[in-house]
Amino acid sequence: xxxxxxxxxxxxxxxxxxxxxxxxxxxxxxxxxxxxxxxxxxxxxxxxxxxxxxxxxxxxxxxxxxxxxxxxxxxxxxxxxxxxxxxxxxxxxxxxxxxxxxxxxxxxxxxxxxxxxxxxxxxxxxxxxxxxxxxxxxxxxxxxxxxxxxxxxxxxxxxxxxxxxxxxxxxxxxxxxxxxxxxxxxxxxxxxxxxxxxxxxxxxxxxxxxxxxxxxxxxxxxxxxxxxxxxxxxxxxxxxxxxxxxxxxxxxxxxxxxxxxxxxxxxxxxxxxxxxxxxxxxxxxxxxxxxxxxxxxxx
Numbered sequence: 001x002x003x004x005x006x007x008x009x010x011x012x013x014x015x016x017x018x019x020x021x022x023x024x025x026x027x028x029x030x031x032x033x034x035x036x037x038x039x040x041x042x043x044x045x046x047x048x049x050x051x052x053x054x055x056x057x058x059x060x061x062x063x064x065x066x067x068x069x070x071x072x073x074x075x076x077x078x079x080x081x082x083x084x085x086x087x088x089x090x091x092x093x094x095x096x097x098x099x100x101x102x103x104x105x106x107x108x109x110x111x112x113x114x115x116x117x118x119x120x121x122x123x124x125x126x127x128x129x130x131x132x133x134x135x136x137x138x139x140x141x142x143x144x145x146x147x148x149x150x151x152x153x154x155x156x157x158x159x160x161x162x163x164x165x166x167x168x169x170x171x172x173x174x175x176x177x178x179x180x181x182x183x184x185x186x187x188x189x190x191x192x193x194x195x196x197x198x199x200x201x202x203x204x205x206x207x208x209x210x211x212x213x214x215x216x217x218x219x220x221x222x223x224x225x226x227x228x229x230x231x232x233x234x235x236x237x238x239x240x241x242x243x244x245x246x247x248x249x250x251x252x253x254x255x256x257x258x259x260x261x262x263x264x265x266x267x268x269x270x271x272x273x274x275x276x277x278x279x280x281x282x283x284x285x286x287x288x289x290x291x292x293x294x295x296x297x298x299x
Contacts, residue, residue, distance in 0.1 A: 001106060001140065001144040002106050002141065003025060003104070003105060003106075003107075003138045003141030003145075004027070004043055004044070004102045004103070004104055004138065005024065005025060005105045005110060006025075006026045006039055006040055006101045006102045006133070007022075007023075008021065008022070008110070008114075009024070010113075010116070010117055011117070011120070012129070014299060015129040015159060015180070016126070016127070016155075016178050016180065017124075017125050017126060017155070017157075018121065018124030018125040018155075019117065019121060019123075019126035020126045020128065020129045020157065021113070021114045021116075021127075021128055021129070022128075022129045022130075022131050023114065023128060023129070023130050023131070023135075024037070024040060024131050024133065025131070025132045025133050025134075025135045025138050025142060026040055026041075026042065026045075026132070026133050026138075027040070027041070027043035027132065027133050027134065027137035027138055028041045028132055028133040028134040028137055028161070029137060029161075029163050029164075029196075029197060030134065030161050030163060030197055031195065031196030032194060032196070032221075033194055033195075033226065033270040034194075034221065034226065034254055034270070034271045035258050035262075035270075036254075036255060036257050036258035036261075037133065037261070038258055038261050038262045038265055038267060038269075039101040039102070039261055039264075040132045041133065043133075043137070043138070044085055044102065045085035045100055045101065045102035045104075046100070046102060047068075047080070047085055047087070047089065047090065047098060047099075047100055047101075048099045048100070048264035049078050049264055049266070050096075050098075050263075050264050051076065051097065052097075053095045053096055054098075055095045056071065056074055058071055059094065060089035060090075060093055060098050062092075063089050063091070064088060064089050065086070065088065066082055066083060066084065066086075068080070068082060068083045068089075069089055069098075076097075078266075080266055085102070107144045107145055107148050108148075110145060111148050111149070114128045114149065114154070115152060115154075118152075118154065121154050121155070125155065126155065127149065127154040127156055127177070128154055128155075128156055128157070129158070129159060129180075130142055130146070130156070130158050134160060134161050134163065134164065135159065135160065136158070136160055136164035136165075136168050136169065136172060137164065139165060142158070142168075143171055143172060143175070146172060146175035146176060149175070150175045156175060156176050156177050156178075157177060157178040157179070157180060158176050158178075158179050158180070159182075159219070160179060160182065161182045161184070161195075162181055162201070162202035162205045162206060163201055163202055163205075164205060166208055169208055169209065170208060170212065173209060173212045173214050176214070177215065178215050178216075178217065179209060179214055179215065179216045179217070180216075180217050180219050180250075181206060181209070181216050181218055181219065181246075182202075182219050182220075182221070183218050183220045183235075183236055183239055184220070184227065185199065185227050185232060186231055186234075186236070186239075187199065187231075187235070190227070190232070194226055194227060206239075207243070209245055210244055210245035214245050216243070216245045216246045216247065217248045218236065218239065218246050218249045218250070219252055219299070220236050220249065220250065220251050220252060221252045221253075221254060222251050222253055222254065222276050222281060222284065223254040223273065223276075224275075224276050225273060226271065228276060228280070228284075233284050233287055233288065234287075234291065236249060236288055236292075237249075237290075237291035237292040238291065238292070240288065240292035240294045241293060241294065246294060247294070248295045248297070249288055249292065249295070249297075250299045251281050251288075251297070251298050251299065252299045253276050253278075253281060253299075254273060254274075254275050254276065256274075256275075281298050285297065285298060
């Protein structure tokens, strides 16, 4: 079973209980304006170029069979159209100015990386977390990884936007100990405007997980000028209250890491704001706990 992975992050403490290894799978059906992992949207490998690191050595142009890299007046140029993301340019770049996001890996190769920290999982109650992108977008590969982890007796967590096929969600629930389930906007109108899709399927899958008695943490990005409005804060609270499988709410303040990644992909970031103030997030958390009766914390 092959899938496209764009990062494997070891020793994470924020993506499920205990020490985690987070496997980031490429591909996402959403188009959130504040996306902090834009390199995870397209399922295919992509070239990322940082001109600040380029030393104009010309090695990438010599390696590129598609002639997408070129030099004029001593300056490096790169044409994305026609690039197949093969990564030959990244392999020869001595300065790290050209990198490739995404590589094909099979289940065994991923699990070999995950199991490097098996002792840390046993001591901390941690394990493997699938993230993205949207990990269930590569449904068969995600299921293969989850099954393999359970065969190795390590815990599993899936970070999902909830926009996935119901049969994939149902099957994933058999091998997942915790779901970190995104709640990004309240109502179909706001969700379509900010995330590119309506909320209907997402809430259907949340209901499905509750019917399966899954353990769910509601994860809610808070973005200044976008979704930090009373209607959405109350929407978070009432969703946490009404869905019995939700055990806790996490508020996640917007951060700017996605901006530089978008630039390296040749894209303009759709949103360029500042993280919300801590005091305001604490007020939101208090209000959510009051209305929902569920714990709320800031991630």
